[in-house]
Amino acid sequence: MQAGTQARKYRLQGAGLDLALPYLMLAPGLTIVLGVLVYPLWDGLRASAKAYRYGSPVADVGLQNYLRLWSDAQFLNSLWVTVKFVALSVSFEAVLGFALALFCLHEFRGIRLLRTVLIIPMVVTPVVVAIVFRLIYASDAGMLTALSEAMGGGAVQILGNPLNAFIGLVVLDVWEWTPLMFLILLAGLQSLPHEPFEAARVDGAGAWRVFADLTFPMMRPVLAVAIVLRTIDAFGTFDQVFVLTRGGPGEATRLISIYGYDTAFKFQQTGYAAALFVTIGLVVLALAFSAIRLLRRVDAS
Amino acid sequence: MMHSSRLTRRSVIKGGLGLALATTALTTLGLPLPARAAGKKVIIGAFADGGLTPFKEKIIPLAKEKGFDIEFLEDEYGVTLEKWFADAQSGAGQYDLYLLDDPWVPQFGAANVLEDLGAGGIDATDKDWIGSMIDMGYWPPQQGPRVKGFENAKPTLICVPFVGDLQTLTYRNDVFTGGAPKTWDEVIAKGKEGVAAGKIKYPVVFRGVTGNPIVTSWYPIFLSFGGSFFDDKWNPIFNSAQGKASADFFVGTMKQNTASGVVEFDSDQEGAAILGGDAGAIIQYSGNALKADDPAQTKVAGKLDFGVVPKQEKAIAQMGIFIAGVPKSAPNKANSIEFLKWYVSAETQAKLSEAGSIPVKRSAFGIAKPGNRLIPVALQQLDAGALPRPRTPDWAKVEELLGIELNKALQAGSGGGAALDTAAKQVKDYLTTAGYY
Known part of the structure; x- marks a missing residue:
């Protein structure tokens, strides 16, 4: 009996089971990736080359949707707002995250609790964060207005003023996502070798010299990865703006994600919205590759 | 002989799988689940x-x-x-x-x-x-x-x-003692007296948030000034002299006589202002109006009355x-x-x-x-x-374009007419791309 099973197994192996087995094992995972990643991407690309009317495709338009973007004042404005938002938010998050990580590198009483507390904002749901900030910023019943009135001042105008609303959005993002930077950079700092630092101390180097000559250069790859990851993520910011300002006042906080969402789902210009998102995807990819190349060049020099 | 049954891990897994399969099959076949309510x-x-x-x-x-x-x-x-x-x-x-x-x-x-x-x-x-x-x-x-x-x-x-x-006027009967104000000028004038007497904080409150909210608040004023939105060929004509006068009144006079944060006001803040006793009058749909007599939902129960929307030329509301x-x-x-x-x-x-x-x-x-x-x-x-608002499938986009420009003018407190000119051009461009002409 056992000999028969063995013989059948060998016959199957002879038929190529050994060769096929790895692919068979990969097939379920690959099917899922194709289904949820490659197909939607392909479908989006196809949609971006079509004109839609009343939610249905009516004509093939080639690259027209892509060309139209660059004469669409609303798209250009949203792109500019997004670039400003990403640049400001990610810069503040990187600086603050690095500073906090350096501070929390030291061991002292209560440090574990502090590290835990510092990462709380990033585990709160973005929509909840936006609602909380709305309750802080609202000019009629917000916390800032209540504080101002308690001190004899008037209503604080955040969400009704374009500049203030934009800054308010950046503050929200920095509050929520600095912990991510902090976490990545703290892990990076903790993994640095001790020897160079001990040698520097023996040589009498001060704190600034150690930071400038050792910590920062050694942390540069980690910092770059953190910044690239956060930049990609920040380009897709949606929930907070949707709840906090819905893009207003005027178009002051209308990020590209909000404009794309409205274009696709509210105005039912599916093809145009697909072209918009493909373009943004390419812009983000280009930015990420440029950052990585720049980093490599700096490291090489 | 007694038959003893033991709950084993295998039996639990088998039972669970069976139940899941049965539920899936019933759902797939469109059959009602046994526990589902009748009706x-x-x-x-x-x-x-x-x-x-x-x-x-x-x-x-x-x-x-x-x-x-x-x-x-x-x-x-x-x-x-x-x-x-x-x-x-x-x-x-x-x-x-x-x-x-x-x-x-x-x-x-x-x-x-x-x-x-x-x-x-x-x-x-x-x-x-x-x-x-x-x-x-x-x-x-x-x-x-x-x-x-x-x-x-x-x-x-x-x-x-x-x-x-549909929109109607909700007003404070202790401020507008002679009944519902007939014109927008009366809303502002008597509202100011109410503010001076310490009865209210603002003569009027409205929605200022970009997009649908601000257009909803401006529209009855636009209609009451005698404006029309499109001609019969879908050309935007809302930037007519009447339209511009209504927009200037809205972002100018009305802004001067409302809450300082009106640019960020939506229906919830608008409702809170009238039900909380701060506003002299608002134009609103029935949602908040239905709360006007409930002391649990308003601080001014008994002081709120309803009337037809004020007019300049006509008293027309938005449905x-x-x-x-x-x-x-x-x-x-x-x-x-x-x-x-x-x-x-x-x-x-x-x-x-x-x-x-x-x-x-x-x-x-x-x-x-x-x-x-x-x-x-x-x-x-x-x-x-x-x-009603114009019957076009592109109303959401039209409202968005107009709402952004009106909101910008409201922030500035002036330039309502110019905002309508900009919006009219944008609407025309958009509808041209959409094949309207």
């Missing part, structure tokens, strides 16, 4: 709005008595249009009935995703309908300009009016009715249509009026005891004048 199932999608409170509290229980098993799914206004449109277009079949905002009817109509309710047996010729309301249920519209592609199509009843909401459509993908289509027939009957409409909601049949306005003081005023407003 004619109708899944209603609605956006959260106080105007539907009487329906939820009084009419749904009545419907249950009539054998309907109502599932009422509510969402925030800002996401319902896109959610339902995706549901209807993909044929997902998550709803049996949408309670749409009336400007969305053309969008659903043009996409051909709603059932023909006339063919389903709903009588649109019944003289008891409020004419302007039932007209909104047709696509393409029976009157007025039609968009390209639908010029010669036969109008089909794809929606029926559900709650006859914004809840209107019901049955998606072609509805899983319980027959039940939905049966439910609608029962709901729009004169008897049920009378019950709706008794419950305090604005009905859609004229007979229900005349019942002995309407459940809310607002109902007879709503009828006065209908008779004085109430217009």
